[in-house]
Structures are given as structure tokens and as C-alpha cells.
Amino acid sequence: MHHTYAAVDLGASSGRVMVGRVGPDSLDLAEAHRFPNRPVRLPEGLRWDILGLYAGVLDGLRAAGQVDSVGIDSWAVDYGLLDADGALLGNPVHYRDSRTEGVAEKVWATVSAAELYAATGLQYAPFNTLYQLTAARSSAQFARAERLLLVPDLLTYWLTGEAGTELTNASTTQLIDPRTRDWAYGPAERLGIDLGLFAPLRRPGDPAGLLLPRVLEETGLTGPVPVTTVASHDTASAVAAVPAAGERFAYICTGTWSLAGLELDGPVLTEASRAANFTNELGLDGTVRYLRNIMGLWLLQECLREWGDPALDGLLSAAAEVTPLRSVVDAGDAAFLAPGRMPQRIADACRESGQPVPASPAEITRCILDSLALAHRRAVAEAQALADHPVDVVHIVGGGARNDLLCRLTADACGLPVVAGPAEAAALGNVLVQARAHGQVGDRAQMRRLLARTQPLRRYEPRGDTAAWRAAEERLATR
Ligand code: ADP
Ligand code: LRH
Numbered sequence: 271m272h273h274t275y276a277a278v279d280l281g282a283s284s285g286r287v288m289v290g291r292v293g294p295d296s297l298d299l300a301e302a303h304r305f306p307n308r309p310v311r312l313p314e315g316l317r318w319d320i321l322g323l324y325a326g327v328l329d330g331l332r333a334a335g336q337v338d339s340v341g342i343d344s345w346a347v348d349y350g351l352l353d354a355d356g357a358l359l360g361n362p363v364h365y366r367d368s369r370t371e372g373v374a375e376k377v378w379a380t381v382s383a384a385e386l387y388a389a390t391g392l393q394y395a396p397f398n399t400l401y402q403l404t405a406a407r408s409s410a411q412f413a414r415a416e417r418l419l420l421v422p423d424l425l426t427y428w429l430t431g432e433a434g435t436e437l438t439n440a441s442t443t444q445l446i447d448p449r450t451r452d453w454a455y456g457p458a459e460r461l462g463i464d465l466g467l468f469a470p471l472r473r474p475g476d477p478a479g480l481l482l483p484r485v486l487e488e489t490g491l492t493g494p495v496p497v498t499t500v501a502s503h504d505t506a507s508a509v510a511a512v513p514a515a516g517e518r519f520a521y522i523c524t525g526t527w528s529l530a531g532l533e534l535d536g537p538v539l540t541e542a543s544r545a546a547n548f549t550n551e552l553g554l555d556g557t558v559r560y561l562r563n564i565m566g567l568w569l570l571q572e573c574l575r576e577w578g579d580p581a582l583d584g585l586l587s588a589a590a591e592v593t594p595l596r597s598v599v600d601a602g603d604a605a606f607l608a609p610g611r612m613p614q615r616i617a618d619a620c621r622e623s624g625q626p627v628p629a630s631p632a633e634i635t636r637c638i639l640d641s642l643a644l645a646h647r648r649a650v651a652e653a654q655a656l657a658d659h660p661v662d663v664v665h666i667v668g669g670g671a672r673n674d675l676l677c678r679l680t681a682d683a684c685g686l687p688v689v690a691g692p693a694e695a696a697a698l699g700n701v702l703v704q705a706r707a708h709g710q711v712g713d714r715a716q717m718r719r720l721l722a723r724t725q726p727l728r729r730y731e732p733r734g735d736t737a738a739w740r741a742a743e744e745r746l747a748t749r
Contacts, residue, residue: 271293271294272291272292272293272296273291273292273338273339273705273708273710274289274290274291274292274336274337274338275289275290275292275337275338275339275340275341275498275700275701275704275705276288276289276290276302276330276331276334276337276339276340276341277289277290277299277341277343277500277696277697277698277700277701277704278327278330278331278340278341278342278343278425278700279343279344279504279507279694279696279697279700280307280323280342280343280344280345280421280422280425280504281307281344281345281504281525281526281669281696282307282345282525282526282527282568283306283307283525283526283571283669284304284305284306284307285304285305285306285307285323285326285327285330286301286302286303286304286305286330286694286697287301287302287303287304287326287327287329287330287331287333287334288300288301288302288694288697288700288701289301289302289334289335289337290697290698290700290701290702290704290705292701292702292705292710292711294710295720295723296724297698297701297702297720297721297724297725298724299692299694299697299698299701302330302331302333302334302335303326303329303330303333303334305322305323305326305329305330307319307323308322309364309366309609310361312361315363315364315367315368315369316363316364316366316367316368316609317360317361317362317363317364317367318348318361318362318363318364318421319361320350320358320361320362320421320424321361323425324425324428327342327425327429328485328488328489331485331489331491332488332489332490332491335491336491336492336495337491337495338495338496338704338708339495339496339497339498339704339707339708340429340481340495340496340497340498340704341497341498341499341500341502341700341701341703341704342422342425342426342429342497342500342502342700343422343500343501343502343503343504343506343507343696343699343700344421344422344425344439344502344503344504345365345421345504345526346420346439346442346503346504346505346551347365347395347397347398347399347402347420347442347443348362348363348364348365348397348399348402348420348421349362349399349402349418349419349420349421349424350362350418350419350421350424351411351412351414351415351417351418352415352416352417352418352419353414353415353416354414354416356417356427358424359411359414359415360411362421362424363402363406365397365402366397366607366608366609368608369402369405369406370396370397370401370402370405371396373396373401373404373405374394374396374401376404377400377401377404377461380460380461381457381460381461383544384541384544385457386400386444386457387539387543387544388539389447389454389456389457390444390445390446390447390448390454390457390550391447391448391537391538391539391549391550391558392441392442392444392549392550392551393547393548393549393562393563394547395563395604396604396607398442398443398444399420399442399443399444399445400443400444400445400461400463401444403418403463404461404463407462415467416467417433417467417469418467418468419433419435419469420435420436420439420440420443420502422436422439422502422503423435423436423439423469423502426478426479426497426499426502428485429479429481429482429485429497430478430479430480430481430482430485430497431479431482432478432479433469434469434470434471434472434476434478434499435468435469435470435471435472436471436472436473436474436499436500436501436502436503437451437471437472437473437474437552438474438501438502438503438506438551438552438553438554439502439503439506440468440471440552441503441550441551441552442503442551445457445458445463445465445468446552448536448537448539448550448551448552448558449536449537451552451556452471453465453468453471472499473499474499474500474501474502474506474554474555474703475498475499475703475706475707476498476499476707477496477497477498477499477707478496478497478498478499479496479497480493480494480495480496480497481493481494481495481496481497498703498704498707498708500699500700500703500704501553501554501699501700501703503551504696505523505527505529505551505559505561505696506551506552506553506554506559506699507695507696507697507698507699507700507703508523508529508667508668508695508696508699509521509523509533509553509554509557509559509695509699510553510554510699510702510703510714510717511667511692511695511696511698511699511702511717511718511721512533512665512667512695512718512721513665513689513691513692513718513721513722513725513727514663514665514689514718514722515718515719515722517533517659518659518660518661518662518663519532519533519661519662519663519664519665520532520650520653520654520661520663520664520665520686521533521561521664521665521666521667522646522649522650522664522665522666522667522668522670522680523667523668523695523696524566524567524642524666524667524668524669524670524671524673524676525566525567525668525669525670526566526567526568526571527563527564527565527566527568528563528564528565528566528567528601528642528645528646528649528670529559529561529562529563529564529566530561530562530564530645530646530649530650530653531548531549531559531560531561531562531649531650531653532559532560532561532653532654532657532659532661533553533557533558533559533560534550534557534558534560534657534659535557535558536558537550537558537560538550538558538560538656538657540656542656543656543657546562546652546656547562547602548560548561548562548652548653548656549561549562549563554699554703554714555713555714557714560653560656560657561649561653562602562649562652562653563602564601564602564642564645564646564649565601565602565603565606565607565642565645566601566642566670567642567669567670567673568606569601569606569612569616569638569641569642570635570638570639572609572610572612573612573613573616573631573634573635573638575612576611576612576613577613577631580631585631585632585635586635586673586674586675588630588631588632588635589632589633589635589636589639589675590636590675591632592632592633592635592636593636594636594640594738595640595738595739595741595742596625596626596628596633596636596637596640597620597625597626597627597628597637597640598625598637598640598641598644598742598745598746599616599619599620599623599637599638599641599746600619600641600645600746601638601641601642601644601645602645602648602649603619605619613631613634616628616634616637616638617629617634620637623746625745639673639675639676639679640679640742642676642679642680643676643679643680643682643683643739644683644739644742644743644746646664646680646683646684647680647683647684647685647736647739647743648743650664650684650686651684661686662686662687663686663687663688663689664680664681664684664686664687664688664689665688665689665690666680666688666689666690666691667690667691667692667693667695668693668695668696669693671690671691671692671693671695672693674728677690677728677730678730678733680730681730681731681732681733682732682733682734682736682739683736683739684732684736685732685735685736685739686732687729687730687731687732688729688730688732689727689728689729689730690727690728690729690730691725691726691727691728692721692725692726692727698721698725702717702720702721
């Protein structure tokens with residue numbers, strides 16, 4: 271008996287509605303609708319076009335046709351505020367907006383960075399919801415806010431009228447304790463964050479209501495159509511769909527970001543882990559996603575935008591011919607977070623560190639991919655050491671799994687085999703959690719076996735030794 275599920279997956283670069291068809295031993299995924307996710311710069315700052323995205327979701331559901339359930343995941347940390355009538359107060363602020371500059375230091379004056387890490391396990395990133403809320407607190411808009419909904423929860427609310435806070439995404443706010451998997455009440459209280467703004471926590475698999483009559487009307491679907499809570503943080507859904515066997519694997523979710531790390535049973539809250547800026551976000555079934563944020567293909571996306579969007583295929587073929595490891599930048603550096611002038615910023619970073627300056631698009635692309643592979647190598651090695659969890663294989667999922675050169679370089683840099691795919695891991699994780707909630711699949715291991723059996727994967731064996739990568743790593747560290 272087959273069931274079909276609509277997976278709404280909103281990434282920072284594009285949104286898509288995918289249809290997953292699940293049978294006793296089958297799993298197919300088809301794209302119903304894809305739409306660009308283009309942030310808008312307003313006089314007051316960088317904003318998400320949330321209404322455009324919601325329109326894309328409705329178009330996608332119409333294109334998907336009749337399904338047994340709908341699930342929504344998106345990028346993390348960002349939120350919309352609702353007033354007492356339940357109406358949205360303004361466009362959600364983009365995590366790359368500059369409003370959080372200098373905010374963390376103010377927070378740390380009340381609760382030190384070390385205390386915060388011990389209580390929440392979250393990496394420092396300027397855009398953690400905690401810092402965004404601190405920056406927003408004095409605004410007129412915030413004064414009217416009665417409810418805060420993270421982006422996937424906001425879209426779910428518009429579809430069903432029901433408000434909740436999904437746990438895996440809540441874990442990126444820096445207001446969740448990864449040991450209890452509940453709110454970090456102590457730090458929130460000391461920082462004056464009103465946890466009452468958040469709707470009650472819900473977990474992947476929980477029901478999230480039925481599509482409202484006007485949504486059914488707009489999408490042409492016949493009710494009742496349930497919405498199922500999935501691992502609504504896109505990275506949590508993607509990790510759930512890593513087609514690994516056993517536990518000795520690392521993963522890299524490569525899209526706009528590279529999220530590189532391990533799946534663990536519990537958090538690593540040591541000072542060494544904090545110093546290395548590893549995060550302990552929550553995954554499916556209370557697992558911990560122990561990982562590092564690396565700038566990812568954002569570096570390339572921003573260059574492409576500057577270059578007038580040339581074809582990616584040609585650029586990647588040209589980059590494959592460029593001398594390897596000629597110049598590298600620190601792909602973990604938050605200096606690359608803001609949009610704009612990316613080719614120049616990369617060239618500047620190379621010049622300032624005394625390396626040859628990449629000039630042509632092919633050279634800059636190669637510099638980006640070498641730098642990403644190097645950052646992947648470092649994250650995979652450090653995660654294993656910090657968590658005392660050795661691995662035999664690295665899985666690459668997400669859009670970057672389509673980038674043959676990046677996968678090959680990552681295998682070479684890590685000195686480990688890389689298994690690439692699925693590229694639409696977040697959507698597949700979304701589908702599988704819905705299927706599980708409907709009794710169609712079993713535990714995580716069974717989900718992963720189904721993925722490994724049904725999804726096309728590519729394997730890259732590491733070539734040569736890792737001496738050149740080690741040297742590049744040392745070059746970067748000493749500059
Ligand atoms: P996000 O979810 O963050 O929006 P995706 O997982 O969709 O990101 O990945 C988008 C990235 O995948 C693009 O920036 C691009 O670099 C890469 N990508 C997509 N398709 C291809 C392709 N055919 N070849 C190489 N890279 C690709
Ligand atoms: C990737 C992602 C990542 C977060 C970032 C804000 O889409 O969810 O896991 O750190 O966006």
C-alpha cells in the first residue's frame with residue numbers, strides 16, 4: 271500500500287514542494303514546484319519575503335495534488351511575530367541582517383558565553399534567535415508581539431490555524447537545554463526573555479492540525495488533509511535522511527551552508543568544544559546534531575550573483591583544471607556572512623594572507639571549493655576528537671552532493687571515503703518522518719536502510735595522502 275506526502279522544504283536559496291511516495295520497500299521523490307527564495311533589502315534592513323514564500327507553498331500544494339499529509343521544514347533561527355489578533359507583525363528579519371552586530375557581548379555581560387554554552391550547547395553565531403530577540407526587544411513592533419513563531423511553525427499556523435514550536439528548530443534559538451530537551455528556563459529568565467512568547471513545544475511526528483477550509487479551496491485539495499510535524503529544522507531533516515549504516519559516520523549537509531559533524535546520543539558541553547565552536551542542536555528522536563557551521567556554497571552563490579549567474583556546469587569544469595590548493599580562505603570565518611562583493615572579499619582575504627590572488631571566476635571558484643573541502647576536513651577531524659566518536663565514512667547530502675568536484679576534494683581532504691547523496695535529503699527526511707507517523711516505516715536505522723536501497727548514491731575513495739591538505743591547513747592557521 272502506497273502513501274503520498276508533500277514535503278515543503280524552504281532553503282535559504284530556494285523553496286520547494288516535493289512529493290514523496292512511500293511503499294513497503296519503495297521511496298520516490300518528485301518535485302512538484304520550486305521557487306527562488308530572494309531576500310529583500312528594505313531601508314530598515316534585510317528581510318525574508320515570507321508572503322512570497324507562502325504563495326510558493328500554496329502553488330506547490332496545488333501542483334502536488336491530493337496527498338495523505340503535509341510537512342514543513344526550513345532554515346533555522348528566524349521567526350515572525352504575531353499580534354494579539356494573530357496577525358503577522360512585519361516581515362521576518364533575515365539572519366544575515368546586521369542588527370545583531372555587537373549584541374552578543376551585551377548578553378554575555380549578564381550570562382557569560384561559557385555559562386550559555388554549558389546550558390544550551392549552542393555554537394556562538396551572531397544570528398542565534400537569542401541575540402536576535404535581544405536586538406529586537408526595544409522595537410515598537412516587539413512591544414505589540416504576543417506570539418513568536420519560527421518560520422516553519424509560522425507557515426504551519428497559516429495552513430492549519432494551530433500554533434506550536436517544533437523542538438529541533440527550537441534547539442537553534444539558544445533557549446533549549448540539549449540534556450532535558452526542554453527550555454533553558456534559567457538563562458532565559460536571567461536575560462529577560464519571555465518564553466511565554468513561544469507556543470508549546472511539539473516533536474517530530476506530532477499532529478499539527480488540518481489544512482484550513484480556505485487553504486483547501488486555494489490549493490484544490492479535498493479535506494481532511496493533516497499537517498504532520500516533521501524535524502522542521504532543514505538540517506535536522508537532512509541528517510535524518512543520511513543513508514548511513516551503523517554509527518561510525520560523519521555527515522556534511524551542503525547547501526547555502528555546510529553543516530559538518532556527527533549524530534550523537536547526548537551533547538558535548540566541554541570547554542574545548544565551546545572553544546572549537548561546535549554546536550549541539552537536536553535531531554530526530556532526541557539525538558544531538560554535533561556540528562560546525564561552515565560558510566558553504568553561499569560563497570559561490572554570492573560570486574555567481576556578482577558575475578551575472580553564469581552556468582554552474584561550465585564554471586565547475588573550468589575550476590577542476592585550476593592548480594589545486596593555490597590559495598585558501600577560512601570558510602568558517604563569519605566575515606563572509608553578509609551579502610555582497612564576494613569575489614573581491616575572497617581575493618582580499620587571499621592577498622592579506624600573502625597567497626596568490628585568484629582573479630578569474632574559475633580561479634575564485636577553485637579557491638572556494640578547496641577552502642570548503644579544507645574546512646570539511648577540519649570539522650570532521652575535530653568533531654571526532656571532541657566527541658570521542660571515530661568514523662569510517664563521510665556522507666555528503668544536500669545540493670552540494672551534486673557538485674562532483676566538491677565531493678571529490680572533500681574525500682581527498684578528509685582522507686576518508688565520501689558517499690554523496692541524496693541531494694534532496696531535507697525533503698526526504700521530511701517525507702520519512704511523515705511516513706513514520708503514519709505507521710509506514712520503523713526507526714531511524716530502518717529509514718536509513720530504505721534510503722540506501724532506493725536513492726542513487728555516488729562513492730568517492732580518497733586519492734593520495736593528505737599531506738597537501740595538512741600543509742594548507744597549517745598555512746591558514748599561521749596567517
Ligand atoms: P539551500 O537548501 O540552502 O537553499 P540546497 O541544498 O538547495 O541549498 O543547495 C543549493 C546549492 O547546491 C547551490 O548553491 C549549488 O551550489 C548546488 N547545486 C545545485 N545543483 C547543482 C548542480 N547541478 N551541480 C553542482 N552544484 C549544484
Ligand atoms: C541551513 C540552516 C543551518 C542554520 C542556518 C541559519 O539551512 O538551517 O542549519 O545554522 O540555516
